[in-house]
Each structure stands twice: as structure tokens, then as C-alpha cells.
Amino acid sequence: EIVLTQSPGTLSLSPGERATLSCRASQSLSSRYLAWYQQKPGQAPRLLIYGASTRATGIPDRFSGSGSGTDFTLTVSRLEPEDFAVYYCQQYGSAPYTFGQGTKLEIK
Amino acid sequence: QVQLQESGPGLVKPSETLSLTCTVSGGSISSYYWSWIRQPPGKGLEWIGYIYYSGSTNYNPSLKSRVTISADTSKNQFSLKLTSVTAADTAVYYCAVEGDYMGFDHWGQGTLVTVSS
Numbered sequence: 001e002i003v004l005t006q007s008p009g010t011l012s013l014s015p016g017e018r019a020t021l022s023c024r025a026s027q028s029l030s031s032r033y034l035a036w037y038q039q040k041p042g043q044a045p046r047l048l049i050y051g052a053s054t055r056a057t058g059i060p061d062r063f064s065g066s067g068s069g070t071d072f073t074l075t076v077s078r079l080e081p082e083d084f085a086v087y088y089c090q091q092y093g094s095a096p097y098t099f100g101q102g103t104k105l106e107i108k
Numbered sequence: 109q110v111q112l113q114e115s116g117p118g119l120v121k122p123s124e125t126l127s128l129t130c131t132v133s134g135g136s137i138s139s140y141y142w143s144w145i146r147q148p149p150g151k152g153l154e155w156i157g158y159i160y161y162s163g164s165t166n167y168n169p170s171l172k173s174r175v176t177i178s179a180d181t182s183k184n185q186f187s188l189k190l191t192s193v194t195a196a197d198t199a200v201y202y203c204a205v206e207g208d209y210m211g212f213d214h215w216g217q218g219t220l221v222t223v224s225s
Contacts, residue, residue, distance in 0.1 A: 001169070035211030044202055044215035045153065051209060088153055092211050096168040097143075097155040 006100035023089035033093025110135035112216035130203030
């Protein structure tokens, strides 16, 4: 099983700032199979990024993904009030599919 | 636009079987991989397993002995059965579909299942 470790656990920032979230895999992943999701309270997760760096349909360009091998990053270039949520990375190249434990992005 | 909707009992007694159905609209389950994912209250996401349109399945080893996922293409539905439940199985259960190399691009709204006597 591939373990994904996200850091930090909580990130406190202000609107307009840049957010950088990390996801580290216990073994090398094909970049094609790394996704990022945003989840707000009481809602299902929403796909933001797939294939490590491709934005899903309708996702603003302030969200970007990068990385390869075992280290992946989600960047939000200028935080909007609606971006404060929990973010999960996920690998879907090797069963069992696994998720990171999440990073909570909170308003400072 | 594909839409998914979970349905089933919100309360299950310990040692009994949890049964949920996901109804798909706006698309056919005769393609792609259809998964169940759960999230205990206040915790992270756990993939339970998937069924492929061909009928093949793949389960999380942590749950494999208790899980069955099946599909009814005539109703455009797929289902989850989890046997011998305990309080640790209390969670919001989501159904979701993988797009081509995309991860889970469509999700149901989720349904809370509580295991309690």
C-alpha cells in the first residue's frame, strides 16, 4: 500500500496570500495518477487537479499542481475566501487507492 | 453531466450488514470504474473498493473480507454491502466515478451511516 503524507496538517494564511501544500508518497508514483481534492464542511470532495498538474474542469487557474516521483505540491497563488477548506491528495495508480490525511487551510 | 446519489439505511445495528446503493444518472455505468469511499466523522477519506463495468472488482485489503460491491446495469446502479459492522464503520459513505486517468471526478453527496444498537 502506498502511504501519502501531507504537510503541514494545518496552514493559517490570509486572503491574497500564497498557499503551498505538500504530499509525499512512500514510494515513487507515476505522475499520471496523483490527484488533489478540496473538501468543505458537509460537502463531498471536489476534484481540483489530476495527473499531478492538470486542472479539472472549472477549476480556477490560481490552483496549480506540480511534482513527480514521491514529492508533489498543490499551490494556490492568491487565496480567495472560498479557498479555505481541507485539501487531500490521492494516488489512483496502484490499488488500494489511498488518500493523504489532509491539510486544513484556515483563515489567519 | 454525471450525477450520483447514495441511498440506504442511516442506522445499522452492530454485527449486521450495511447495504447502500448508488444510482447514476446522466451517464451509464457500462464504462469506467465505480467506487465507494468513506469518511468517519471528523476524519479523512478511505477508499473501500471499485467495480469495473465488466464486473471485475477490487477491494481495500483492510475491508476485503467484509465487502461486496455489485452492479445492476439495467437500473444503472451499483451497491455496497459491508458485513459484521461495528461502531468503527460509522462514516459518511460516498459513491464516486473515475474519469479516464482523472481520479474521482464525480461524487455523490454522501450518506451518513451510524452503527449503533
